[in-house]
Amino acid sequence: MFISYRAAIGASVVLGLVSGAAIAAGDLSKQTPIELTIALGSPGKHEFTPKQLRFETGKLYKLILRNDSNEPHYFTSHAFSQMVWTRKVQVTQQRDGKAVTLAEFKGAMREIEVYPGQSAEWWLVPVAAGRVTDLRCDIKAADGKTHAELGMTGEIVIE
Template identity: 45%
Template sequence: MKIYKHFYKIVIKYLTFPSSAWLQILRWNYVILTLLLGINFIAATPVMAANLSDDLLKQPAIQITVSLGNAVNELKFEPNHLEFLAGKRYQLRLTNPSQLKHYFTAKDFADGIWTQKVQAGKVEIKGAIHELELKPGAEAEWVFVPLKSGTYGLRCPIPGHTEAGMTGEIAIKN
């Protein structure tokens, strides 16, 4: 109701202001077009969002595996460069084959995606995720849809791991 009162005030303000007939016709057209687009957008948004999320959940996830370290305890991500397309659904399988714990930390990347779930063992986590810790021998799956294009840093923040080269890059492209 407040929206309609606001539009009414705009219409009264712009259409009663003394001006040439041509300018008044342009203002009328502008106000009517704005009202129609606004009403159409408000009405269509929930339906469009529901269809989009249904389509994404029906989309098979593209599977990518990343190892945090390796069996000989090298401090690196394998691979250390990941590339995703915005709007596609991914299942990132993280493994830790080493005898050390490692983190998969990419906060800016995590802020630019929609996380459907993270699953580790018999636990499924939903909501915003910024960092995953994998203990020796652990595995986790991160299902998400990239939304914001850009290039993001990846690292293991355990003291000495980043400095030893346990870093990477994640790119999201349109």
């Protein structure tokens, strides 16, 4: 019985070393992110461009949310937030033609608001496959309708 106990301990140590090596090989901090830019509206238009976003599980993305419009916009999708691991979100600003990071957030994100003329970078890894149809901007326009009601909705596909 003592021999099988020692064998079990030895096997556990070997498996631990092998799985540790596998984890290190998949180090997400060493991946080069895939950049994907989303325009949040444009002057006089309430839309996401592109309207459909595609991701692959296990890959690191830098989702650049750029607002070139004259009003704030939300990037909101509760379903998407449950299907990704967020590495960080950065608030950036252009200075002398170069993006400068003003703030960084970590943890789960469900909604990001980007002010007129500004950008945010969401570094994420999709961890579950599926189709999401709840991408929207819920800011209310002057007429009382939400930007989503005016057409600012989208779809996300994770493969």
